[in-house]
Amino acid sequence: PVVTVTGNPFIGHEIYANPYYASQIQTAVASLQTSEPALAAKAASVAKIGTFLWLDVVRKVPYLKNYLDDIRYQQAQGRKVIAPIVVYDLPDRDCAALASNGEFAIADGGEAKYKDYINQIAAIIKEYNDINTVLVIEPDSVANMITNMGVPKCAGAAKAYREGIQYALKTLNFPHVSMYIDAGHAGWLGWPANITPAAKEYSDLFKNAGSPRACRGIATNVSNYNAWIASSPDPATTPNPNYDEKHYVDAFAPMLEAAGFPAHFIVDTGRSGVQNIRAKWGDWCNVKGAGFGIRPTTNTGHSAVDALVWIKPGGESDGTSDQSAVRFDAHCRSESSHIPAPEAGQWFNEFFITLVKNANPPL
Ligand SMILES: O=[N+]([O-])c1ccc(O[C@@H]2O[C@H](CO)[C@@H](O[C@@H]3O[C@H](CO)[C@@H](O[C@@H]4O[C@H](CO)[C@@H](O)[C@H](O)[C@H]4O)[C@H](O)[C@H]3O)[C@H](O)[C@H]2O)cc1
Numbered sequence: 468p469v470v471t472v473t474g475n476p477f478i479g480h481e482i483y484a485n486p487y488y489a490s491q492i493q494t495a496v497a498s499l500q501t502s503e504p505a506l507a508a509k510a511a512s513v514a515k516i517g518t519f520l521w522l523d524v525v526r527k528v529p530y531l532k533n534y535l536d537d538i539r540y541q542q543a544q545g546r547k548v549i550a551p552i553v554v555y556d557l558p559d560r561d562c563a564a565l566a567s568n569g570e571f572a573i574a575d576g577g578e579a580k581y582k583d584y585i586n587q588i589a590a591i592i593k594e595y596n597d598i599n600t601v602l603v604i605e606p607d608s609v610a611n612m613i614t615n616m617g618v619p620k621c622a623g624a625a626k627a628y629r630e631g632i633q634y635a636l637k638t639l640n641f642p643h644v645s646m647y648i649d650a651g652h653a654g655w656l657g658w659p660a661n662i663t664p665a666a667k668e669y670s671d672l673f674k675n676a677g678s679p680r681a682c683r684g685i686a687t688n689v690s691n692y693n694a695w696i697a698s699s700p701d702p703a704t705t706p707n708p709n710y711d712e713k714h715y716v717d718a719f720a721p722m723l724e725a726a727g728f729p730a731h732f733i734v735d736t737g738r739s740g741v742q743n744i745r746a747k748w749g750d751w752c753n754v755k756g757a758g759f760g761i762r763p764t765t766n767t768g769h770s771a772v773d774a775l776v777w778i779k780p781g782g783e784s785d786g787t788s789d790q791s792a793v794r795f796d797a798h799c800r801s802e803s804s805h806i807p808a809p810e811a812g813q814w815f816n817e818f819f820i821t822l823v824k825n826a827n828p829p830l
């Protein structure tokens with residue numbers, strides 16, 4: 468039946484555990500089976516945990532139908548399953564870094580290609596109006612508009628980012644959809660100097676898109692390593708009073724509400740199980756010693772936080788450590804980084820095994 472979502476979309480639902488991530492995990496399990504069977508079993512259990520599907524290239528969009536068909540099959544068995552998707556293909560993507568440079572360039576018709584990408588997603592999502600669908604909108608992009616307008620590529624992309632995101636918010640505004648716009652993390656927009664301009668930027672985006680019903684709020688800590696709640700501040704976070712994601716949400720939510728954007732939040736806890744492992748807070752690439760964090764849940768203990776979720780699939784690289792690679796970013800050879808590492812999005816088996824070993828809570 469047609470789904471109309473009101474309120475927290477995650478309540479009473481499990482998050483789709485997609486077969487693509489599961490198949491990559493099987494590789495790790497096979498490599499551990501004989502030498503470390505207990506660890507292999509823990510690794511295998513991750514395949515059942517729902518992570519988000521990243522539509523990071525337009526050629527992946529048609530595969531969305533396969534996943535949605537699979538969810539229909541699970542729903543036919545009486546299960547209530549969320550479709551968890553990341554929309555991530557803006558032209559001149561990842562403008563302040565190199566690791567996740569995208570396929571579309573503004574200089575090469577990227578804005579029109581992005582609208583076609585969004586239209587393709589909208590056509591499929593519209594057809595599957597019986598599936599409760601959650602969309603994270605464009606990790607890192609708006610955050611870069613707040614802190615990196617000094618980077619020529621970001622300054623040059625500002626108009627395209629804002630227009631592209633507003634197009635997405637309007638075009639994907641369906642009754643069965645809930646959208647969360649990415650807003651970096653506590654160590655990015657959570658800094659006092661950044662959070663005030665951030666509140667204006669996000670509320671303007673929301674209002675200029677016509678305050679779409681489906682725009683439920685904000686996603687934080689996507690692909691990052693911050694605690695949801697830290698028992699004490701990680702030394703790398705000093706002197707930021709917002710030293711974990713809960714402090715960031717507590718500070719940000721009322722500012723957005725006051726500016727006309729009554730945002731709810733989801734927080735990525737996929738790789739936040741271990742704290743105090745970064746030399747510098749700005750070290751974002753393949754952080755050595757990381758562990759899987761709090762399992763996806765709606766028991767957040769926070770009225771503004773709909774769910775803790777695993778958005779970045781742990782085990783997929785943040786970026787290559789190969790200095791000769793086109794998309795090499797020096798942050799991926801930071802003192803905090805696990806080296807060697809493959810290209811962004813590629814399977815990073817050693818890192819996955821560390822995430823399993825260091826999982827907190829334990830697997
Ligand atoms: O105490 N002080 O006096 C003081 C003064 C100034 C300060 O400045 C702040 O310092 C922060 C670093 O601490 C900066 O935050 C970093 O900004 C980077 C982008 O520029 C982000 O990188 C992205 O990370 C994504 C994954 O999260 C990747 O997917 C993506 O590819 C990658 O590009 C880092 O996470 C994020 O931690 C702030 O901008 C900056 O304003 C801070 C304190």
Ligand SMILES: [Mg+2]
Pocket residue numbers: 566567690785811
């Ligand atoms: Mg990235």
